[in-house]
Amino acid sequence: MSEFDLVIKNGIIVNEEKLSKADVLIKDGKIVDIGLHIKETKAKQIIDAEGLYLFPGIIDSHVHFNEPGRSEWEGLETGSKSLAAGGATLFFDMPLNSHPPTTSEQAFHLKNGLAKEKSVIDYRLWGGVVPGNLDELEKLLQCGVIGFKAFMSNSGIDDFQSADDRTLLQAMKKIAELHSILAVHAESDTITEFLGKEINRESDHIALAFSNARPIFSEIEAVQRIIAYAEATKCRLHIVHISSADVLEPILAAKRRGLDISVETCPHYLSLTMDDLEKLGAAAKCAPPLRSKQEVDNLWEAIRKGEIDVIGSDHSPSLPSMKMGNLLEAWGGISGCQTTLSVLLEEGYWQRGIPLEMISKITSTNPARRFGLYPNKGSILKGYDADIAIVDVNEKFILKKEDLYYKNKISPYIGKTYRGRVKATISRGELIYSHFSDSNKMTT
Ligand SMILES: NC(=O)N[C@H]1NC(=O)NC1=O
Ligand SMILES: [Zn+2]
Numbered sequence: 257m258s259e260f261d262l263v264i265k266n267g268i269i270v271n272e273e274k275l276s277k278a279d280v281l282i283k284d285g286k287i288v289d290i291g292l293h294i295k296e297t298k299a300k301q302i303i304d305a306e307g308l309y310l311f312p313g314i315i316d317s318h319v320h321f322n323e324p325g326r327s328e329w330e331g332l333e334t335g336s337k338s339l340a341a342g343g344a345t346l347f348f349d350m351p352l353n354s355h356p357p358t359t360s361e362q363a364f365h366l367k368n369g370l371a372k373e374k375s376v377i378d379y380r381l382w383g384g385v386v387p388g389n390l391d392e393l394e395k396l397l398q399c400g401v402i403g404f405k406a407f408m409s410n411s412g413i414d415d416f417q418s419a420d421d422r423t424l425l426q427a428m429k430k431i432a433e434l435h436s437i438l439a440v441h442a443e444s445d446t447i448t449e450f451l452g453k454e455i456n457r458e459s460d461h462i463a464l465a466f467s468n469a470r471p472i473f474s475e476i477e478a479v480q481r482i483i484a485y486a487e488a489t490k491c492r493l494h495i496v497h498i499s500s501a502d503v504l505e506p507i508l509a510a511k512r513r514g515l516d517i518s519v520e521t522c523p524h525y526l527s528l529t530m531d532d533l534e535k536l537g538a539a540a541k542c543a544p545p546l547r548s549k550q551e552v553d554n555l556w557e558a559i560r561k562g563e564i565d566v567i568g569s570d571h572s573p574s575l576p577s578m579k580m581g582n583l584l585e586a587w588g589g590i591s592g593c594q595t596t597l598s599v600l601l602e603e604g605y606w607q608r609g610i611p612l613e614m615i616s617k618i619t620s621t622n623p624a625r626r627f628g629l630y631p632n633k634g635s636i637l638k639g640y641d642a643d644i645a646i647v648d649v650n651e652k653f654i655l656k657k658e659d660l661y662y663k664n665k666i667s668p669y670i671g672k673t674y675r676g677r678v679k680a681t682i683s684r685g686e687l688i689y690s691h692f693s694d695s696n697k698m699t700t
């Protein structure tokens with residue numbers, strides 16, 4: 257009889273294809289067995305997950321943790337703890353909003369050293385594509401970046417310039433040669449800059465004016481252009497944070513033509529609207545902007561059909577002072593890395609009947625597959641890393657500011673009611689977050 261480090265009994269495992277009730281046996285950070293009625297188990301720690309669901313740890317492929325350089329906005333410790341409290345066990349940190357941005361080998365080593373020291377969960381770093389850093393891309397890949405990220409419109413950060421068309425083409429050719437992938441923020445710089453200047457700053461409906469100045473067709477134009485560049489260079493593509501199912505049309509058509517392209521949306525586009533922006537102000541400001549209720553519903557229907565590959569939080573925090581004053585000048589970016597699963601369970605599972613298996617697939621299995629970490633990450637299977645979120649899908653709670661682990665506790669979700677709460681998170685076999693009030697659930 258071997259001794260395990262941790263045994264999770266009686267939970268319902270949520271993998272991409274099916275739900276199954278079983279015990280999960282963990283040793284040395286790995287899932288060593290999964291089965292029913294495994295009786296003779298000796299373990300250092302046992303969790304009774306009766307009535308609870310076991311999701312593969314969330315893989316958040318899109319966060320901005322600001323460290324080094326702007327760690328008063330968010331840090332690698334606070335950011336990763338927030339993720340852990342939301343059931344995430346792996347994140348990919350974007351190259352911008354930290355300083356220096358991750359656009360060189362040197363900057364990579366700086367951030368990587370800090371992440372190694374401070375993150376409570378697994379992580380990978382994105383490398384940046386900016387005008388003039390073509391020669392750094394190969395070195396960044398050798399350092400271990402998960403892929404590359406470029407902005408097609410103004411990033412809001414002076415030290416991370418948007419990539420012009422020539423830069424994009426040259427970088428994509430290089431990234432294709434390196435067999436890596438380019439993630440793009442796809443909004444047209446020309447259109448957003450032009451319409452941005454036309455905004456009536458005195459408008460009584462400033463949220464609508466802001467949203468209209470960054471319209472869906474500006475996303476579509478950028479997506480069509482980057483797809484054409486992917487045809488020209490054979491570069492693999494990942495389109496981040498689409499705000500509307502209309503943006504999917506060129507992406508799905510490109511997939512049908514055989515292009516290697518994937519697409520992300522975020523919890524805020526799946527739960528909030530322009531009305532929330534009007535009411536909440538800058539806490540709900542992001543780019544692309546929030547849209548209408550119809551767009552939210554359409555994105556959910558796309559998820560139901562399997563047309564959205566991954567969910568990323570695009571956690572993009574700032575100082576509170578940057579969220580004050582005029583909405584048009586405020587920081588564009590929503591803090592949401594802790595709340596992804598609760599938002600998806602409430603809006604998707606409870607309100608729209610989206611299967612739990614689909615939520616597991618787009619938050620974990622698909623990102624693991626898309627970014628080359630499968631097998632090993634992204635499912636609860638024998639031999640995989642023991643990365644697990646234990647979730648009570650029935651628990652109803654009101655999100656309080658004090659619940660948040662963010663450095664700056666700003667969130668458009670505060671005060672809203674959710675059904676679905678992360679009770680514990682296990683990262684490589686270690687219990688790194690626990691919200692069990694019932695001490696009977698855990699024995700050591
Ligand atoms: N710089 C930055 O993080 N920008 C992000 N914020 C946002 O709302 N959209 C973005 O791309
Ligand atoms: Zn973006």
Ligand SMILES: [Zn+2]
Nearest residue numbers: 318350570572
């Ligand atoms: Zn982002």
